[in-house]
Amino acid sequence: MTPSQDVTPAPRTGAGSPSPVSLHGLLTHEPVVVTAGAELFAATLRAQAVRTEAVDWSPPMGEVTALDRVMADPRREGANQSAVARMLAAGAELVDVRPAREALGLAPDQFLHAGPPLAWERASGPMRGALIGAAVFEGLATTPEQAEAALAQGQISLDSCHHHGAVGPMAGVISPSMWMFELSDPVHGGRAFCSLNEGLGKVLRYGAYGPDVLARLRWMTDVLGPLLASAVRRHGPVDVKAILAAMLAMGDEGHNRNRAGTMMLLRELLGELIESPAPTADVAAAVRFVAANDHFFLNLSMPACKLATDAARDIPGSTVVVAMARNGTDFGIQVSGTGDQWFSGPAAVPDGLYLGGYGPSDANPDIGDSAITETAGIGGFAMASAPAIVRLVGGSVSDAIGATERMYEITVTENPAYQIPVLDFRGTPTGIDVTRVVRSRILPQINTGIAGKVAGTGQVGAGLVNPPAECFTAALDALAAAAPTWVEE
Amino acid sequence: MTPSQDVTPAPRTGAGSPSPVSLHGLLTHEPVVVTAGAELFAATLRAQAVRTEAVDWSPPMGEVTALDRVMADPRREGANQSAVARMLAAGAELVDVRPAREALGLAPDQFLHAGPPLAWERASGPMRGALIGAAVFEGLATTPEQAEAALAQGQISLDSCHHHGAVGPMAGVISPSMWMFELSDPVHGGRAFCSLNEGLGKVLRYGAYGPDVLARLRWMTDVLGPLLASAVRRHGPVDVKAILAAMLAMGDEGHNRNRAGTMMLLRELLGELIESPAPTADVAAAVRFVAANDHFFLNLSMPACKLATDAARDIPGSTVVVAMARNGTDFGIQVSGTGDQWFSGPAAVPDGLYLGGYGPSDANPDIGDSAITETAGIGGFAMASAPAIVRLVGGSVSDAIGATERMYEITVTENPAYQIPVLDFRGTPTGIDVTRVVRSRILPQINTGIAGKVAGTGQVGAGLVNPPAECFTAALDALAAAAPTWVEE
Numbered sequence: 001m002t003p004s005q006d007v008t009p010a011p012r013t014g015a016g017s018p019s020p021v022s023l024h025g026l027l028t029h030e031p032v033v034v035t036a037g038a039e040l041f042a043a044t045l046r047a048q049a050v051r052t053e054a055v056d057w058s059p060p061m062g063e064v065t066a067l068d069r070v071m072a073d074p075r076r077e078g079a080n081q082s083a084v085a086r087m088l089a090a091g092a093e094l095v096d097v098r099p100a101r102e103a104l105g106l107a108p109d110q111f112l113h114a115g116p117p118l119a120w121e122r123a124s125g126p127m128r129g130a131l132i133g134a135a136v137f138e139g140l141a142t143t144p145e146q147a148e149a150a151l152a153q154g155q156i157s158l159d160s161c162h163h164h165g166a167v168g169p170m171a172g173v174i175s176p177s178m179w180m181f182e183l184s185d186p187v188h189g190g191r192a193f194c195s196l197n198e199g200l201g202k203v204l205r206y207g208a209y210g211p212d213v214l215a216r217l218r219w220m221t222d223v224l225g226p227l228l229a230s231a232v233r234r235h236g237p238v239d240v241k242a243i244l245a246a247m248l249a250m251g252d253e254g255h256n257r258n259r260a261g262t263m264m265l266l267r268e269l270l271g272e273l274i275e276s277p278a279p280t281a282d283v284a285a286a287v288r289f290v291a292a293n294d295h296f297f298l299n300l301s302m303p304a305c306k307l308a309t310d311a312a313r314d315i316p317g318s319t320v321v322v323a324m325a326r327n328g329t330d331f332g333i334q335v336s337g338t339g340d341q342w343f344s345g346p347a348a349v350p351d352g353l354y355l356g357g358y359g360p361s362d363a364n365p366d367i368g369d370s371a372i373t374e375t376a377g378i379g380g381f382a383m384a385s386a387p388a389i390v391r392l393v394g395g396s397v398s399d400a401i402g403a404t405e406r407m408y409e410i411t412v413t414e415n416p417a418y419q420i421p422v423l424d425f426r427g428t429p430t431g432i433d434v435t436r437v438v439r440s441r442i443l444p445q446i447n448t449g450i451a452g453k454v455a456g457t458g459q460v461g462a463g464l465v466n467p468p469a470e471c472f473t474a475a476l477d478a479l480a481a482a483a484p485t486w487v488e489e
Numbered sequence: 490m491t492p493s494q495d496v497t498p499a500p501r502t503g504a505g506s507p508s509p510v511s512l513h514g515l516l517t518h519e520p521v522v523v524t525a526g527a528e529l530f531a532a533t534l535r536a537q538a539v540r541t542e543a544v545d546w547s548p549p550m551g552e553v554t555a556l557d558r559v560m561a562d563p564r565r566e567g568a569n570q571s572a573v574a575r576m577l578a579a580g581a582e583l584v585d586v587r588p589a590r591e592a593l594g595l596a597p598d599q600f601l602h603a604g605p606p607l608a609w610e611r612a613s614g615p616m617r618g619a620l621i622g623a624a625v626f627e628g629l630a631t632t633p634e635q636a637e638a639a640l641a642q643g644q645i646s647l648d649s650c651h652h653h654g655a656v657g658p659m660a661g662v663i664s665p666s667m668w669m670f671e672l673s674d675p676v677h678g679g680r681a682f683c684s685l686n687e688g689l690g691k692v693l694r695y696g697a698y699g700p701d702v703l704a705r706l707r708w709m710t711d712v713l714g715p716l717l718a719s720a721v722r723r724h725g726p727v728d729v730k731a732i733l734a735a736m737l738a739m740g741d742e743g744h745n746r747n748r749a750g751t752m753m754l755l756r757e758l759l760g761e762l763i764e765s766p767a768p769t770a771d772v773a774a775a776v777r778f779v780a781a782n783d784h785f786f787l788n789l790s791m792p793a794c795k796l797a798t799d800a801a802r803d804i805p806g807s808t809v810v811v812a813m814a815r816n817g818t819d820f821g822i823q824v825s826g827t828g829d830q831w832f833s834g835p836a837a838v839p840d841g842l843y844l845g846g847y848g849p850s851d852a853n854p855d856i857g858d859s860a861i862t863e864t865a866g867i868g869g870f871a872m873a874s875a876p877a878i879v880r881l882v883g884g885s886v887s888d889a890i891g892a893t894e895r896m897y898e899i900t901v902t903e904n905p906a907y908q909i910p911v912l913d914f915r916g917t918p919t920g921i922d923v924t925r926v927v928r929s930r931i932l933p934q935i936n937t938g939i940a941g942k943v944a945g946t947g948q949v950g951a952g953l954v955n956p957p958a959e960c961f962t963a964a965l966d967a968l969a970a971a972a973p974t975w976v977e978e
Contacts, residue, residue, distance in 0.1 A: 263755075270773075271776065274763055387911045
């Protein structure tokens, strides 16, 4: 320290390297006690007129030895960089629209559902409602009661969408006759699939299965699917990633706001739809159906995100999350360094706004594969780009911006392709790192529709939700078990 | 002051009512000199080691006596409240699409142009280019040279769009064969008209008149106009105000970003366009043309704003601006309390970003009726809703948000129909008050396309611009002259 630096005029207080001046401050001022954690100690000190300064620190979640072991894994840093580099590089093009029996090779009695694997016995109301509806739709039963019996007796096989390269919003039920969007990642060669969006309210994915729901599904199979297929085939690949990038400058976040995305998809395919040889009335009906459903693009946003997260799978040592999915009972995550293993905990009930006369007591726990959007860094992670979403999911605009800012704390990188104009074009927070979640106790922010808990109800609201912490501590334990053991030489 | 209030612990500094404590501060501290205006005095003091505190105050623009007289006009407050109440209440519905000869009753040799009235002799390059193109398009001349001669000889009559209930972007030239959007205000019964948008680049409104420009205008007259007309007539009125409200939550500001608005218009009319009896190839071409032009909705945003500002016209004593318009030479404003009188000054060259090899030396001064959007409280006034616009017009995101915040200083009210999500759904700043502009020296913020100054060039960039201050001081003088004289009793 040079003499001229020594004449600092103002006394310094608080944390900092000791210096003659600050030591002088320590002696001439009342001390301040820094407190963390239990408020009881701070309150007792304050009651004795001692100044306290609370700091926001908590011990990490889970076993400290597991965290130590994972943090010390020499592969971690490089593996995570590889994982997010692949996630950012992934492309997403809509290349075809086909029935699930063809696209996914589903047998007539084979259904897929959202979230980690689930048996009928543990299925929630909306999941049962959607499975019942799909069984009637496929002609495997003529009444809901017959369908329920067939499902309870195991006559229809159930598996997780994610195990078949697919994702489904809410109940996410995919049955063989449903038409699927087929997306391709031209960079890594991946494929991902998603059903066509039915609209809002009383729809199969929210657990409704009335005659109107099944009639709409039949029209989607007979008219909408074939029309979209012929338009996409004549158009050539539709760049879904480019639409996602553009919609983030248009108030969408790609999970519960897809209004601009839906219009951009429609705009892209309009010429080919109009030139279709199908009857004009069918074309007009299909276009009006898509135009009236601001969520239509969600079913492209989700498989585009799956292509990105799938590209980051199976990198030994990587602590990056590659799937978050809910089946209405369990919330499960998968992590790059631990293969296809699910780490699950009980799905929480979202906190949000309710439709009509519904309230929190009508809500089913969190459901759907749509948290793949957050896994890829959009949706709840990009709410700063969609401030108007607070009118749907609740909270204030500053909450929405704060949610995005908080997600930078638990992610490895920022996505230069998905920029948030209001944050000065900062890239979306991308690549959830299990170790950052555990150390910060900040859980991923998801926004979501809320299904009625009674089968047949449909949508009751929309809100905000987090995964249960145990998904991340369980994943940490598995990562620790897979980390190399240090040998003293 | 009670004894207990007298024991304030910390010495107070700065402006505030004198008290024993602050007087003590005056005696024991070095004085600080508050400076306003000329920096020379502050700099001289600082050079003598005197602390200065600069405050942002300037004397008002114009004659203080005129300002006094207008501020004292007892009608002013009520008149302005009436003006903005009418502006906010106005609706805007697209009710028809018709050729200008029908819609505006234009004779074959009668052209309209943007901005205040302008004679050929004073017309700038892009205005001349657009008039030349329109003359050839209408068959009044076969070559640009013939057209120029006819215009110079006064064989074609010119008048301001605003004098005919119309608005036109950039050169804003309207000739009898061009098809016009016809909008109605169902609340006050007003009508407003605007031509169909041609797209960007080399287009008539930017002063280009090559064969491709004229061919596009012919296709718009032969195919696009009639198709839109038949779709609008079968659809019924399209609520343009509702689209404007929705697009402000989708990154548009209604002047230089109309991407979401264009898609919402298309979405609204799609069914009727597809069901049109016109040949499928024409329908597909029309839909592709609109879908590929993110500015198409500007020509609906502008007449919707004109309906709102027209509703606020002719209220005696009101200092609210009801039109801002530029003809490429002059910038003119009209004020509610002074009828159809224009208050003009020289149009400035916008400060912005340039396309390709163009630069500031290629730029024409400010041109177009599109500043009607700012007059109604959107466009540059709503840039906080469209942060991505800075990539088009320059500046930073915080500049864009700051521009909107600044406009609240010079406007009478906020528009609850047009909300800015990122400002916690605050309504757009609406109703420019001449007295607030003069007192604050804050000029309205306009964003704009930039036309090449040489006729035939087309667009060279986009940027930000303000009206000349003399528009407002001249309006103030006229308002003062119209204010009642006080008689001492």
